[in-house]
Amino acid sequence: MKVRTDEFKARSAETTKNPRRQASLKLVYDGLHKGRIAAAEDTDDWEDQRDRARAIKWHTINNLDYYLDLLDKNVRANGGNVYFANDDAEARDYVLGVAKANNVKTVIKSKSMVSEEIGLNEAFEEAGINPVETDLGEYIIQLAKEAPYHLIAPAIHKTREEISDLIQEVAGGPRQEDPQDLTDTARALLRDEFRKAEMGVSGVNFAVAETGSIAIVTNEGNGRMVTSAPRVHVAIVGMEKLIPSMQDLSTMLRVLIRSATGQRISSYVTVVNGPRKAGEEDGPDEFHLVIVNNGRENLLKDAQLREAMLCLRCGACLNACPVYRKAGGHAYGWVYPGPIGAIVTPVMTGKKVGRDLPFASTLCGACKDACPVKIELPTLLLRLRSDLAEGKADPKEKSSPLLERVSIKAWRFGVQSPMRFALAGRLSSLMMAPLSRGGWVRWLPPPLSGWTKSREFPRIAGKPFRARFRKKQR
Amino acid sequence: MADKQDFLRMVRTSLGVSERRDIARDDATSFFLSKDEVSQAADDIRADAAERRTELIDEFIHRATEAGWNIHRVANFEDAAEEVTAVVREHGATAVMRSDHDILNSVPLESALKAEGVDLEIAVREPSDDADEDLERRLSLREKSFDSEVGITGVDFAVAETGTVAMEPRAGSSRLVSLTPEVHIGVMTPEAIIPSLDELFALTRDHHLSGEHKGMINLITGPSRTADIEANLIIGVHGPREVHLVIVG
CATH class of the missing domain: 3.40.50.10420 (NagB/RpiA/CoA transferase-like)
Incomplete structure (x- = not known):
């Protein structure tokens, strides 16, 4: 097929x-x-x-x-x-x-x-x-x-x-x-x-x-x-x-x-x-x-991905998966849909199938809980993501896009000091103020627009939790 | 064509193992039990089931009813014949077939059905040494099975855990009589009841290891069903719509 x-x-x-x-x-x-x-x-x-x-x-x-x-x-x-x-x-x-x-x-x-x-x-x-x-x-x-x-x-x-x-x-x-x-x-x-x-x-x-x-x-x-x-x-x-x-x-x-x-x-x-x-x-x-x-054999060869061969094809991970239940079975593009499909399809068919499938998951773990043989589906999905990010999955595909790498670096810089983290929170909240209504943001400018295209984003609180907690403690 | 040895070599290479090695015993699987251990377990199962008979009957009836079997408990073979005849009468069936399972030779079905004007067909063929002729006889039996309205069989095992009956088709015990008619009636005694699927497969494995290998094991639990149209449960797709178990004794 x-x-x-x-x-x-x-x-x-x-x-x-x-x-x-x-x-x-x-x-x-x-x-x-x-x-x-x-x-x-x-x-x-x-x-x-x-x-x-x-x-x-x-x-x-x-x-x-x-x-x-x-x-x-x-x-x-x-x-x-x-x-x-x-x-x-x-x-x-x-x-x-x-x-x-x-x-x-x-x-x-x-x-x-x-x-x-x-x-x-x-x-x-x-x-x-x-x-x-x-x-x-x-x-x-x-x-x-x-x-x-x-x-x-x-x-x-x-x-x-x-x-x-x-x-x-x-x-x-x-x-x-x-x-x-x-x-x-x-x-x-x-x-x-x-x-x-x-x-x-x-x-x-x-x-x-x-x-x-x-x-x-x-x-x-x-x-x-x-x-x-x-x-x-x-x-x-x-x-x-x-x-x-x-x-x-x-x-x-x-x-x-x-x-x-x-x-x-x-x-x-x-x-x-x-x-x-x-x-x-x-x-x-x-x-x-x-x-x-x-x-x-591509699954068998890899000591970690081999676990996907325990699968009994019962479909329980599909039923449990919030992504499958919105995206539907045909979106996965081959024979096996859902979380198990997102793992076995790229590996069995040779991985040169784009970035979508391993990312079609919230990593909530509902699939693993439902799996009769307790396959570590979220771990295996993360593994495939990491292969892609590091260019191991598909040599033709560059590692993650420039924007993603820059954003992660910026994030790392921001969260490494409490002061910078607090400042970033304040700034984001202020910037979101004109865009939000009732605590929800309906539209964000690119590159964040990908999120608001299909759902709203909660406005970042003006007063951070730590401040409120300190006040409570007093 | 992929050669078997090449295929196995591919698997070994993928696993990173060499050809000559002993596989380590793992007690998660029953594979490493010896033939004697399996036989002993089978004997213990039979003894244990005999001891817990009353309890097992109740559990079996509970689970079988849940699965959609109509249960008829009767005291003797004459009453069993009456129950079967009543079902046939209710459906106004004229094409009725039975297997040649041992227990059915004790149930006076022929006479009971004859009184209703129904000729009971027995699902056996005269085996022939001539392969073509034998095939022809089997095909003719198959046609009759497809044309039957009610099929009557014995059962080899009954599983309390799931309300399942199991049959091992053999000479005299056709695969189709419990499948192609719209109504299937199984006749059994409480001695057929075993506690769970574990015992069922221990016993069939024992059969196999003792050289009594049958072509098939059929596990049947209630009527044929589907939920393929908007998840609606529909009874009776390719197999029987209505199933009965007559428990004698």
């Missing part, structure tokens, strides 16, 4: 001015964020579960070569095939090869963010194969020809009117706006695809090295259809999604699902142990696991 991270400012500005998108983003907070908090409260040893999940993932990532080797051996022992893909083109070509070898005309897909990364649907279409997204949200954005807006709620930005237009265009018939009717229509349309598809493509939530299994978490049942109805199943997994043992699934599923939707468990968890075994009544004859690098 094309990287469009340099458009963050323009696209987020558009979203902040769109009341319909802002209303959708509120749903993310009220539904998913509050749901996560309730589910955590309903789990006796929630913090222990998070710590344990974090430890399991760190152990796996630090020994990733060992567990990749083991996973490969065990998937093969189960009768499946494994393909290691270094980049998006290799992954696409392999999956297309499997489809062609099986004369596939229709592919049913359950949610896979990695398949978005590698542009799989476009590749299928070019090859004359019909890819059908079957998660309702993914189906909606496939009809709209858009990218997912959220890791687990891909079409959360679409209003029912917009969805109604999209579904009616395919289904014909009378216009429906009730979510139940729209879902029923989509169910009927997709049933036909489930019946006839020769191949299913799924993502993977966890790949279990010891048993060569993959676990898929879904609510709609499409994940079960995709892994059970067609003759061929291809699962695509980012190389970080491994866990050592099947027994580790209990902890991992708990923290993933409760952080993602606030459910105690999802309607379905499907653990696939390779192709159908002899004697089984149904299930695919062929199973393929495609393990994808596609820039993940």
Whole structure:
């Protein structure tokens, strides 16, 4: 998928001015964020579960070569095939090869963010194969020809009117706006695809090295259809999604699902142990696991940024983030939005993607609090900012702009002596006086106008706190 | 094509480690438990669950109801057949399918449904040594599964923590009978109930390490659902809209 991270400012500005998108983003907070908090409260040893999940993932990532080797051996022992893909083109070509070898005309897909990364649907279409997204949200954005807006709620930005237009265009018939009717229509349309598809493509939530299994978490049942109805199943997994043992699934599923939707468990968890075994009544004859690098090694190489590989893609950091909830998912310009996207996108895609993403954060830390595996998201964002400022991230990009460096120097000079600090405060307050009304400044001259373009600035108090405090003490 | 060894070398280089090394034991993961330890744990789980049966039944019913299962507690297999028949009757269903799960052979479903004029189809095929013929039989079974209105199955495990039932598909136990019909009815005894997901995956891992590897483990918790349209909860997307559990005993 094309990287469009340099458009963050323009696209987020558009979203902040769109009341319909802002209303959708509120749903993310009220539904998913509050749901996560309730589910955590309903789990006796929630913090222990998070710590344990974090430890399991760190152990796996630090020994990733060992567990990749083991996973490969065990998937093969189960009768499946494994393909290691270094980049998006290799992954696409392999999956297309499997489809062609099986004369596939229709592919049913359950949610896979990695398949978005590698542009799989476009590749299928070019090859004359019909890819059908079957998660309702993914189906909606496939009809709209858009990218997912959220890791687990891909079409959360679409209003029912917009969805109604999209579904009616395919289904014909009378216009429906009730979510139940729209879902029923989509169910009927997709049933036909489930019946006839020769191949299913799924993502993977966890790949279990010891048993060569993959676990898929879904609510709609499409994940079960995709892994059970067609003759061929291809699962695509980012190389970080491994866990050592099947027994580790209990902890991992708990923290993933409760952080993602606030459910105690999802309607379905499907653990696939390779192709159908002899004697089984149904299930695919062929199973393929495609393990994808596609820039993940850039994270792995860096002892600090490596922590981003613990990510379970639950979306909790998006729901918690005040910036995501204003800027919206498309502003981040690639597959992974929100705080985790602001970290993995520049690093995986090679960092030459401008300054915007690492700065799209207030560093409030809500993302870290929400993260099921306690990733130090604010620290990692600061690290990327520092790389940029020091010209390490992109040699072509000069370190911070002259104005910023001069301002910081001036600031340092000002705050190093109490007298200078007090004087600066007095001066700023006096200068702001003619611009402020009711204690708020609506307009500041350049270069400070960037702030007042979208919000007000509180007038600096005429009498500093220290003076008032001294007076109180007397 | 990326060669596996090249790929692993890339990972090792990125991690800054050498090829020959022992990975250090880490008790955060259960990976380092021996096969015997896992088997022993599995036995302990079964014993413990038997001891706490009453408590586990209550917790399971509480969580399962919360998740959207309709729970029917009955005293014996005859009553179980009655409950199932009542659900079929309520839906006016004529295409009804069941798996060949052991417990269902004790429930007199055929006769109860026959009295309603419903022929119960069993979701098994006659396996064939001829690959093409076997595929054809499986495809025909798949068609029937898609055409069924009610699917009846047994369950292999029931998890009190989450109100989940788990099945390991095998000969006689199809994957689709609990998925494609609009109504799914699971029939179980309280012996299937275990405390939590920890025990579930300890037991399935034990199966695997003992060489009883199944193609899939299906965890099912309530009906199919989505919240993809303006975050409205809608029941019944691709899987069943209505789900029942009949607990016998």
